[in-house]
Amino acid sequence: MVISQQFKEVEMKLISEQWSDDVNYLVEEDPKTGKKNAYIEGVMLQTEVKNKNGRVYPKEVMQKEVKRYTKEYIDNNRAYGELGHPEGPTINLERTSHLITNLEQDGNNFVGKAKILSTPMGNIVKNLLDDGARLGVSSRGMGSLKASNAKGGAQMVQSDFQLATAADIVADPSAPDAFVNGVMEGVEWIWDNGVIKAQKIEEYKHSIKRAKTHKLQEVKLNVFKSFLENL
Numbered sequence: 001m002v003i004s005q006q007f008k009e010v011e012m013k014l015i016s017e018q019w020s021d022d023v024n025y026l027v028e029e030d031p032k033t034g035k036k037n038a039y040i041e042g043v044m045l046q047t048e049v050k051n052k053n054g055r056v057y058p059k060e061v062m063q064k065e066v067k068r069y070t071k072e073y074i075d076n077n078r079a080y081g082e083l084g085h086p087e088g089p090t091i092n093l094e095r096t097s098h099l100i101t102n103l104e105q106d107g108n109n110f111v112g113k114a115k116i117l118s119t120p121m122g123n124i125v126k127n128l129l130d131d132g133a134r135l136g137v138s139s140r141g142m143g144s145l146k147a148s149n150a151k152g153g154a155q156m157v158q159s160d161f162q163l164a165t166a167a168d169i170v171a172d173p174s175a176p177d178a179f180v181n182g183v184m185e186g187v188e189w190i191w192d193n194g195v196i197k198a199q200k201i202e203e204y205k206h207s208i209k210r211a212k213t214h215k216l217q218e219v220k221l222n223v224f225k226s227f228l229e230n231l
């Protein structure tokens with residue numbers, strides 16, 4: 001993604017927010033081709049509320065930005081998102097998992113829909129969802145912040161805010177369980193994507209088997225994080 005020239009003129013911050021912990025999973029048949037496509041749908045952006053990161057997005061700021069993002073990216077089939085928590089504003093095409101196809105305002109929220117792509121990351125998302133994992137979405141953008149005495153001393157996102165993506169896909173605590181079960185059972189999708197080496201799978205299994213009961217959930221989470229970081 002190309003970030004606007006204004007980012008070079010003002011000190012901008014990377015701003016990420018996890019808005020939803022559980023998006024809806026849909027499978028729809030294309031009436032023209034008969035092909036079944038997987039989608040996620042849910043709240044992707046919120047305004048006028050202080051979020052858990054202590055920030056508030058004014059409605060007019062988000063309305064303006066969503067209009068630009070829709071025109072430049074969604075309408076041109078360029079509104080990609082990634083699996084995980086990228087550390088910069090650039091969209092890495094090798095890690096894309098979905099394409100945002102719609103983003104509409106609903107009160108103070110913006111509800112979006114995204115098609116899961118047939119990419120290695122997209123296939124991981126599909127299989128996690130098929131295996132019962134709950135996934136959420138996180139927005140990613142660049143902008144400046146200003147402290148405010150209103151809304152409980154929140155940091156107000158300013159009018160220079162621009163979205164890098166309206167939604168990356170992020171995992172809630174059920175995703176590591178679904179992934180670890182796949183590792184331990186040797187399910188096909190874990191191997192099919194060609195992104196995990198056999199040696200790494202064995203390392204994961206070894207770590208899980210050695211984990212003490214009270215540490216098991218922590219080990220599962222670390223294994224899943226390692227998997228995402230090494231994709």
